[in-house]
Amino acid sequence: MELSTEVLVVGAGPVGCWLAAELCAAGIRTLVVEAREERAAWSRGFVVHPRTLEIFHSRGAAGPLLATGRRLPTWHFAMGSTRLDFTALPTTFPFVMLYPQAQTEARLEEHLSERGGEVRRGWRAVGLEQFDERAEVRVSADGELRTVTAQFVVGCDGAHSTVREAAGIGFPGNPDTMISPAAHVTLADPPPPERYMQTSEQGLFFAIPLPDGRFVVSTVDHEVMGDITAPWTAETLRASLIRVAGSDFGLRAVERISTIGNSAKQAERYRDGRVLLAGDAAHVHFPMGGQGMNLGIQDAHNLAWRLIAAVRAARKTAGAPVVYDLLDGYEAERRPAGERVLEDVRAQMALVAATGADGAALRDRFEALLSEHPQVNLQYARRLSGIDVRYPMPSSSGGDGDGSADERLGRRVPDLEVQAAGTSVQLYDLLRSTTRPGDFARVVVGDAAPAEHGHEAVTVAVEQVAGPEWALAEGWGMPGTLLVRPDGHVAAITLA
Template identity: 45%
Template sequence: MEANTVTEEAEVVVVGAGPTGLWLAAELRLQGVRVTVLEARTEPSPHSKALTVHPRTVEILGMRGLTEVVEAGAPLPFGHFGALESRLDFRGLDTPYPFTLLLPQARTEALLEAHARERGAVVRRGHRVTALEQDPGSVRLSVDGPEGPYEIEARYAVGCDGTRSTVRKAAGIAFPGTDATVWGWLADVVLDAPPAGGPVSRFGAAGGVMAVPLPDGLTRFVGIDPQDHRPGDSRPEATEPTLDEVRASTVRVLGSDFGMREPRWISRFGNATRQAATYRAGRILLAGDAAHMHFPTGGVGLNVGFQDATNLGWKLAATLHGTAPEGLLDSYHRERHPVGARLLASTRAQTALMTAHTAEGQALRAHLSELIDQVPEFSRALAERLGALDVRYPPADPAAAHPLTGTRAPDVAFADGTSLFALLREGRHVLLELGSDAKTLTAAGRNALPHGTLRHTTRLAEPAGRWSDLGAVLLRPDGHIADAA
């Protein structure tokens, strides 16, 4: 790295102003950390790779009071796994947000950027990071900005800069996995005769196509053509299909092209699947697509990246403030890498279902659809997994920990009129003392209460399942249970 003059400093530099980077910046600012976001693009992309916000992501937004994001989307009570005919029903899930939220990524990013800026984050567009290096006390980044090259020094840098992450490569973090063997396409178009009844989906021997109405009079078509299963195909994703090819695939699968015209965006994507070997290398960390790459099945990528940022934000802030216990920052990789690995396993399984064009594959799809319809426990487990409501971070000592330790806390209501999510608004640890048995919190937990813990004495408004016999609960800022008794 050339020895240019260091023009400024920040506690944390976040590289990438997608949903993951913007949310991480907001979470760091909530904890009082000075953060600068550097984005190579001069303007936000008008195109939306993702359309879906899942229940756990909506919960986190609700915990932080971002009702405007929730209100901007259209709630859908059903979801899908591998585009199976039978849909997953979210309405019975233990969450105040029992739905997926249809919200184009461009709108999500705009709302998150406004939120990050309101919190005090510095967001700079047209600033491309070209190199970085670290020493024991800092990270130095070389940047090409609108007014020329400069350097910025930070105590930590986080790569939220996508699957081709400059930060990951500069840090020397391996990105093992598999290359694409299957290609899909998407097209945002205007329709003369939109399909009646909302979203349409059909996957069979002729291929698969789903159509979802978007704002501004557009419809998103996503398709998989059996002819695009080519192991070893090195065709670049930038090779877009033509509108005629999109029409032909849609007619073959759905029987009509619905008068599609005026394509606003057509793109191709593959099933290359990779995960960073580590999410932390010294003072450099990764989150979102920089850490995991996969086929975009079910819209999970944006959500898992968002949840990476939620896990990392408070840990990085505590480390910077000098209040973190030993190993806290390392727990980011320990907790989130397995979640990323499970994400990749899920998207691979769904890709197999979506490309099951043979008679045997169609039989498998029909069998699993039948299980979703007839076995409520199976359907609920898939819905909880898709919505990230089942994520648990294993405690360091499982034998000594309460069974609820590491699980996500539901939004229980209290007798004093408060609710759990409202207590997490400030991003602090919260110690709930739920009556006369509150002192039964483990000695280790009570003696090591994190700095700034909010103590709240109350009772449950009504019995709440596994919470009914709890005397005390220590909640992490991300809404997971740190300790209970």
Template identity: 35%
Template sequence: MEHVVIAGGGPTGLWLAAELRLGGIPVTVLETRRKRDPHSKALTIHPRTLEVLATRGVLERFLAEGRRIPSGHFGGLDGRMDFGVLDTPYPFTLALPQARTEELLEEHGNAAGAQIRRGHQVTGLTKDEDGVSVEATGPDGLYTLRADYIVGCDGTRSTVREAAGIDFPGNDATTWLSRFGNAARRAAEYRRGRVLLAGDAAHMHYPAGGVGLNVGVQDATNLGWKLAATVAGTAPAGLLDSYHTERHPVGADLLLSTRAQTALMNAFSAEGQDLRALLSQLISTVPEFSRSLAEHLSALAVTYPAPAHHHPLTGHRAPNLELSDSTDLFTLLRTGRHVLLNFTGTPAPPSTPPHIITHAAHRPDPRPAWSTVRAALIRPDGHVAWASEQPDAEVLRAEAHVAVSATHR
């Protein structure tokens, strides 16, 4: 029996496979294409995706081959957003053909121990309480795999989504004299029992802003550690459901953004041209507007829902905190584990479980949002699970113990 089967060996499926292997879970990827497509559909890797690659120690190979672009456009407007103002070590987009991106991701997946089968296509599935029977065809004909879970990363015409009966509501494409349509759809559910969706199988949109590949990789980063913990039997109740809770709204925002950009690119009327001119002027002359738009497009602004009364940082992406002269947060995240940061100089909670890395920072971070934080728990995907400014050391240790305990069972 397979633990996880991934349908689709594009960027989303390959990255998810490596994430699951980082969590110690055997995974099989079934990819229809016998060889990688040499013709690239996507070129742009955004700052947040560059951060994600850095947290797994594979970014340097991408940077060595890609071209750095320090500014970006929204909907083809003349005004350019300056990525240099963003709070990230990578204030640029990286232009790299998707064919090469896939090759690097496949090498990463193979090195992690994922089983990637090319020339194998998922044709159907049946699911029950104990697992999923995956029907597939390969060079030797039809066969069936039994798995704990299947993840559909098999594109907008997803066989997995259709076989699971998951609705894909949205609007159909207008007929254009173009290679692309402007259809916009989002799966009604990103999880139905033992079937999950990620990447283009979960959301379909016009390729404005080069965001599709990036959102798929970020879907996989959110899902990977949660699914790994679930398969391993260590996940707390509701953890896997939080994949839908957190990423489904991101999909809605993706469709909103790409529809807006599509409208701007096709605003040929006099009124439309006036709107384009006004927005271009705002981007060029109002730094706060330009920065907010750049944070939105680059996914640095993505924040997940946090329980009431939690610290304001909870759910936010953690920046690459410089923790000492020799290490930073992104380096600690390379193991795929939670990271408990201690800015107080006092001992960490006793009996920290093995899936938690505890690090005593030599200094607080100077960023205003972080300068008074005394302890924080960072998830494997780089988002803040818990943070506290509690001045009492004993109370702080008790709070940290509760936060750590909530990450496993």
């Protein structure tokens, strides 16, 4: 049986669902195939960072997270006891959100179906072939082998990506040299919340409370972390908790233990012909700081509008060769973003895995940097949160200065409080009601004449930016025109 679509998304994890929802909302024919019959009931991760919340909110998808997620005003770098102060971040979501990944995935699949998308479960991609004008993916489903023809294929199929492998894209990086357990458990005598993260000379312990009273616990145990083939059991976990944290916290039912390693790998390229990669298919690392899903969703948000543009261009010029410039911008922007996260995670792992008195001294010095220098603390908070990502942009002009030096250029526009048509409104709500995924917006602040920037865009008139104060301090209230890309990043600025 043959099927054809404009974009085939392989994998309905959080990244595949977000990408497909954006495509469907823009009217792109999209098929999502997922090997699993059912979504995983248990959660790998919990941490949703501010930029991801901004992205979800910009599409009206953050509601359930904001309603029931747990907000933490601080987060950590390498589990150090000096916390990163997220309350100082210039965002409307100045906190880390704890929300089980299984629930995020359920919400994103719902978001996809609200946009007319559908996940074909039990459909496993097993092979791929590319031609000038299409890609063909072989899919095994219900004991049958089908061929899906698509203009573009996106591998959102996780760390062991079949798509990456079939496209011949290498995945270099370091292999595991240490492992940690991650276990879903019941604790009869859990630590108080301020002791959910603990470091000692033996390693580190952390616990994340689940909404049903259970916990996910993990250790980086200096004594056994290098034994990467040893199986983890309830008893080795208990011994590790006692070694590292001095207590087993009344460890009872151990429902699930998985292991996580410190390998850090990144796809050598994010595109091969008509095949692209996003999420864990493009990069993997130890989940220190809870960044993998966040990074992947930000990949998807960057890729979506480029694919929308590529498919629309192909509709207009059927049979003409694809112009890959726009799609290559995806790799140019997101590969460095991924590299930066991988390097930050490597640095964190080096800090937590350093043993003995030398390790303790190294951690002490790093703690001192974070506690004695608020600017350093803020810089790390910005990096982890995802809000400081800045893409190089070619153009900016106007006013009395060199627009390219404008700090706002290439950054995401925050959710400003604005006056538009005489009413107070949040910018993201205004953009959501006036544009669709795939649309550029020309945000004209004040009574300046709209600048064109040579790009088709929906004009959004704003009389005045009223806040928040940090945004005014960053210059977001300056009269002029901002060309805002569909992913929220500012592509050009003309000052009035």
